[in-house]
Amino acid sequence: MNIYSYVHELKGVGPKAKEALNKAGIYTILDLLLYFPRDYENIDLNIDIEDIDEKQKIALDCTLIEVKRDVRTQTKKTLTTLIFNYKGLKVRAVWFNQPYIKMTFKIGETYKLLGKYKKKGKDLEVMNPLNACKELDKTEIIPKYNLNSNLTNKLLSKLIHGVLDNVLIKENLPLNIVDKYNFISLNDSIREIHFPKDRVTLKKAKDRLKFQELFTYSVKILMLKNHIKGDRKGIGFKISEELALLKEKLPFSLTKAQSRVMREILIDEKKTSPMNRLVQGDVGSGKTIIAIIAMFNVIKNGYQGVFMAPTEILANQHYLEILKVLEGFDVEVELLTGSTKGKEKLRIKERIRNGDPIIVVGTHALIEDDVEFKRLGMVITDEQHRFGVHQRSRLINKNEEADVLVMTATPIPRTLSLYLYSDLDISIIDELPPGRQKIDTVFYNEENRSLGYELALEEIKKGRQVYIVCPLIEENEDLKIKSVEETYEYLVEGLLKGVPIEILHGKMKPKEKDEIMKRFKVGETKVLISTTVIEVGVNVPNASVMIIENAERFGLSQLHQLRGRVGRGRHKSYCILIAKANNNVTKKRMQIMTMSSDGFYIAEQDLKIRGGGELFGFRQHGDNGLILSDFVEDIDILKAANNDAKFVVESNTMENIKICKEIVNSLENTTKYICFN
Numbered sequence: 001m002n003i004y005s006y007v008h009e010l011k012g013v014g015p016k017a018k019e020a021l022n023k024a025g026i027y028t029i030l031d032l033l034l035y036f037p038r039d040y041e042n043i044d045l046n047i048d049i050e051d052i053d054e055k056q057k058i059a060l061d062c063t064l065i066e067v068k069r070d071v072r073t074q075t076k077k078t079l080t081t082l083i084f085n086y087k088g089l090k091v092r093a094v095w096f097n098q099p100y101i102k103m104t105f106k107i108g109e110t111y112k113l114l115g116k117y118k119k120k121g122k123d124l125e126v127m128n129p130l131n132a133c134k135e136l137d138k139t140e141i142i143p144k145y146n147l148n149s150n151l152t153n154k155l156l157s158k159l160i161h162g163v164l165d166n167v168l169i170k171e172n173l174p175l176n177i178v179d180k181y182n183f184i185s186l187n188d189s190i191r192e193i194h195f196p197k198d199r200v201t202l203k204k205a206k207d208r209l210k211f212q213e214l215f216t217y218s219v220k221i222l223m224l225k226n227h228i229k230g231d232r233k234g235i236g237f238k239i240s241e242e243l244a245l246l247k248e249k250l251p252f253s254l255t256k257a258q259s260r261v262m263r264e265i266l267i268d269e270k271k272t273s274p275m276n277r278l279v280q281g282d283v284g285s286g287k288t289i290i291a292i293i294a295m296f297n298v299i300k301n302g303y304q305g306v307f308m309a310p311t312e313i314l315a316n317q318h319y320l321e322i323l324k325v326l327e328g329f330d331v332e333v334e335l336l337t338g339s340t341k342g343k344e345k346l347r348i349k350e351r352i353r354n355g356d357p358i359i360v361v362g363t364h365a366l367i368e369d370d371v372e373f374k375r376l377g378m379v380i381t382d383e384q385h386r387f388g389v390h391q392r393s394r395l396i397n398k399n400e401e402a403d404v405l406v407m408t409a410t411p412i413p414r415t416l417s418l419y420l421y422s423d424l425d426i427s428i429i430d431e432l433p434p435g436r437q438k439i440d441t442v443f444y445n446e447e448n449r450s451l452g453y454e455l456a457l458e459e460i461k462k463g464r465q466v467y468i469v470c471p472l473i474e475e476n477e478d479l480k481i482k483s484v485e486e487t488y489e490y491l492v493e494g495l496l497k498g499v500p501i502e503i504l505h506g507k508m509k510p511k512e513k514d515e516i517m518k519r520f521k522v523g524e525t526k527v528l529i530s531t532t533v534i535e536v537g538v539n540v541p542n543a544s545v546m547i548i549e550n551a552e553r554f555g556l557s558q559l560h561q562l563r564g565r566v567g568r569g570r571h572k573s574y575c576i577l578i579a580k581a582n583n584n585v586t587k588k589r590m591q592i593m594t595m596s597s598d599g600f601y602i603a604e605q606d607l608k609i610r611g612g613g614e615l616f617g618f619r620q621h622g623d624n625g626l627i628l629s630d631f632v633e634d635i636d637i638l639k640a641a642n643n644d645a646k647f648v649v650e651s652n653t654m655e656n657i658k659i660c661k662e663i664v665n666s667l668e669n670t671t672k673y674i675c676f677n
């Protein structure tokens with residue numbers, strides 16, 4: 001069986017199952033094997049009658065002794081009753097509307113019935129139990145997967161069982177590492193993570209797979225680093241004389257921190273080896289201007305510059321900003337995004353191919369595309385936390401000589417960045433431009449939501465504008481999360497009646513989004529309700545209120561970034577967090593937000609409380625390729641894996657060279673860091 005073949009080629013996967021699997025991101029057998037349980041249910045087996053807890057699901061070995069006749073209830077339900085024997089007790093098992101269930105049992109045979117058992121006099125009763133023979137054959141731990149409407153635990157278990165019966169997964173860690181940590185084999189790990197024998201083995205499987213992920217990640221990043229630092233030749237740019245003039249013409253003077261970072265970048269530009277630098281700076285610290293100046297110098301050397309943004313809205317904004325800042329400096333700028341018209345696109349691509357020294361601003365569809373830069377000098381990606389190592393290496397492979405600059409507002413503790421970005425040099429803008437006002441942040445429990453909206457209304461009356469952010473609409477209905485649409489309905493008819501409100505969310509067409517954003521920018525729309533598409537970078541100085549619904553669902557760093565959308569003009573600004581604070585952790589987190597406006601402090605506190613997935617906003621996006629491990633929680637494993645990876649990458653034994661090659665090969669087929677052939 002080839003693990004890269006499609007799941008729908010498996011027996012028993014019809015169109016409906018295929019759709020359900022694809023919806024969960026499962027296309028290949030490998031995807032299926034890497035679809036690890038979200039959690040496990042511990043099932044007690046054959047416990048004593050006294051120990052039975054009516055609220056707990058348990059599995060008892062029951063022997064069928066009698067099949068009762070089906071009964072129709074007054075509400076027209078069919079009741080099927082079978083009588084079993086468990087340790088001398090009578091067990092009445094009752095099913096609703098499943099008359100066919102009788103056929104799956106034979107008198108005299110024993111079955112593991114899984115369900116919640118109730119004591120009824122001297123007998124036991126269980127409603128709709130599951131005949132769990134298959135799943136419980138080897139284990140009392142039942143995997144629980146993330147499901148959607150047609151994706152069931154049963155289907156997943158069946159398919160994964162079927163695959164595992166037919167494959168043997170080859171070991172792919174160096175044997176001395178397996179020995180050193182006493183790891184169980186890769187083959188066993190994958191089996192155990194899906195169908196654990198017991199808790200001890202499950203832990204062993206997890207340990208091994210976490211190490212695997214972080215080892216592969218480290219190998220990848222080290223190879224990238226070697227590639228960059230190796231014999232890659234770059235362009236030694238001259239420092240343009242016009243730079244001084246440009247700085248003079250800026251509407252403000254750079255902060256000390258900005259000047260320092262600018263210097264670091266220009267020194268890199270002068271070097272004949274390619275720049276590979278990360279600029280880290282809190283929201284509003286002024287990263288855009290740094291990017292513009294950096295590119296300006298490249299253009300003045302006769303090369304091309306690319307400025308990539310994660311969203312079209314941002315690309316538009318950067319485009320306008322560049323035009324403004326570089327006005328009168330004879331620099332041409334083009335905007336290339338998903339909604340650029342065909343003809344226009346052709347024209348721009350032609351200029352790019354020609355080698356015209358222009359700045360091209362666009363979304364990262366740019367790099368996925370067939371755009372061929374003839375004289376590319378610099379690539380800048382904004383808000384880098386959306387770009388993984390994967391994209392980074394892709395970029396570098398495409399533009400061997402060009403300088404690479406990535407910018408992020410996510411504060412990354414130094415210990416971590418050492419491992420996460422060891423392929424990059426780091427510059428930090430640790431200062432905000434002068435005159436920034438503190439954004440008043442308040443927190444309301446859900447019941448007091450209207451207080452927040454009253455403040456918003458007052459601001460609107462003063463001429464200001466308001467953002468409202470809601471979490472992504474989740475599949476999981478019982479979480480009762482305020483979706484964008486729900487909030488809209490609730491507001492137009494109620495608290496904000498008569499106010500021009502618009503909705504913005506990720507599923508809209510780029511053009512539509514752009515128009516909505518434009519209307520908000522010019523102040524036609526007063527209130528913008530959106531998902532986190534506005535999280536990064538948008539600049540509307542007249543907006544003075546940011547309301548965040550279900551704030552408990554966001555990471556603190558994410559909240560901090562969202563908050564940074566207001567307080568960009570001269571108006572006093574507010575951030576209103578509305579959350580269901582039914583536990584102390586949430587209360588504490590909200591308190592940190594109301595008390596601090598320091599991105600680094602907030603990130604650190606969030607780390608202490610919740611771990612790293614939140615910090616980087618990775619979990620939501622699932623785009624860092626990690627399934628099991630967490631950069632922060634598992635930093636010890638990361639350190640160890642990084643050390644071992646270093647050794648493997650640097651040593652020249654046949655085994656190690658082969659392993660590195662295999663990792664590189666596997667990574668071409670998947671973006672996850674647990675991979676095998």
Ligand code: ADP
Binds near residue numbers: 252287
């Ligand atoms: P971010 O780092 O979040 O991307 P921006 O680059 O969008 O921040 O800058 C935020 C705002 O601060 C912009 O309106 C920008 O013009 C302004 N700004 C940047 N640097 C300075 C400075 N040195 N002095 C005053 N305002 C500045």
Ligand code: MG
Binds near residue numbers: 287288382536537
């Ligand atoms: Mg920015």
